[in-house]
Amino acid sequence: MTDTSGLSSSKPNNLEIPTESAFSAACPAPFAVALREAVRRRGLPLDRICERLNARGIRLTPATLSYWQRDRTRPERSDSLRAVVALESILDLPPGGLSALLPPQRPRGRRVARTDEHATRRLYGQESWQEQALGDAFADFNRDIVVLLTREVLHLDRRGCVRRLIVNHLVRAVADGPEQMMNLHFLDDPDGGLPEANLRCGQLESLRQDAASGGVMLQIGFGRPLTLGETMAVDYEIRTAPYDSPTGFHERGIRGNQDAYLLHVYFPHDRHPALCHSYYRENSAAKERKVRPLAVDTSGTAHLYAAQCRQGIYGMRWHWPDDSPS
Structure with a gap:
């Protein structure tokens, strides 16, 4: 056996496995709501935002940003957390305007x-x-x-x-x-x-x-x-x-x-x-x-x-x- x-x-x-993640779309996290609203107010397409991140030495794809806005994934790795801090400047937010809304980092390891x-x-x-x-x-x-x-x-x-x-x-x-x-x-x-x-x-x-x-x-x-x-x-x-x-x-x-x-x-x-x-x-x-x-x-x-x-x-x-x- x-x-x-x-x-x-x-x-x-x-x-059948759902295409959406386990995060609740009906009640998205504060980080996702704040990011989506900041992008809307700033009026920049996601690819333009990624270009500005790239100019600062931070590689991020528009798809990743889209997932963050919809709470399908959340920034956790060190390079993603650096991107969040840079986004606060690019989107005209005060320091901590996004990073302070992130939940505690998920435990990693074996x-x-x-x-x-x-x-x-x-x-x-x-x-x-x-x-x-x-x-x-x-x-x-x-x-x-x-x-x-x-x-x-x-x-x-x-x-x-x-x-x-x-x-x-x-x-x-x-x-x-x-x-x-x-x-x-x-x-x-x-x-x-x-x-x-x-x-x-x-x-x-x-x-x-x-x-x-x-x-x-x-x-x-x-x-x-x-x-x-x-x-x-x-x-x-x-x-x-x-x-x-x-x-x-x-x-x-x-x-x-x-x-x-x-x-x-x-x-x-x-x-x-x-x-x-x-x-x-x-x-x-x-x-x-x-x-x-x-x-x-x-x-x-x-x-x-x-x-x-x-x-x-x-x-x-x-x-x-x-x-x-x-």
Whole structure:
């Protein structure tokens, strides 16, 4: 079984992603209102304003200025903040007339970096089943949240088939507005039918199966829009329909840097694997690396723990004894 996770920041509507950002167009920020009014009063086209910025050694495009006026994006980087100070002079505003209206700078660094479409494609590969299943929504997959922690508990029956999968996430919003998360699971028997999903923390908005790949898609609502920096716990369980396809591995694709990943596998009490190991792959096409043997404890379980995870695929693989029942 393989798992991936991501976000659709729109409300449930056949996975359609809005073209506008999560900022509210109905109530734009004071900075956007002040900039738009100052540009209107000054009467300069945006390209002329950019030319004057360029003369001061500041590169800015008319499209960026337009986005700032409509509150689709906000100046955050050092060069953008320099542009804001220069705009105050160009638009005949007093010092601080724009810069004082900016919200506190968004925290930057490993935990809040957005995962873009290209990084997602590097992990899963061109024309992956994830991209085919999501369609146009693939570009915004997990755009406005990052996953901080993931814990998975996998239960196998006596034949080695998946019966239950428990998933816990702790996620953080890296922009205002995300309302839901999407998780994808590729079951070992794609023809086994749609599994049952029980949400203990979060709201199940939709549960669907992609006809071409068999991948299962869960859309999980947070119950309200999150604000920048806010965290949310997600907790759910998947129960598969009975099928006869034993599995020999479980892995999760992590698309951005993550604090920790824990996988705990419960093997049948009377049938333990002969060998068990953890591994890491840079992407879906790469071979297993960093292979480490894992012990099966007295309770018949094995676990994989990875801290400070970078982008890649983390997994556990096991082999049944030759004389085990099929």
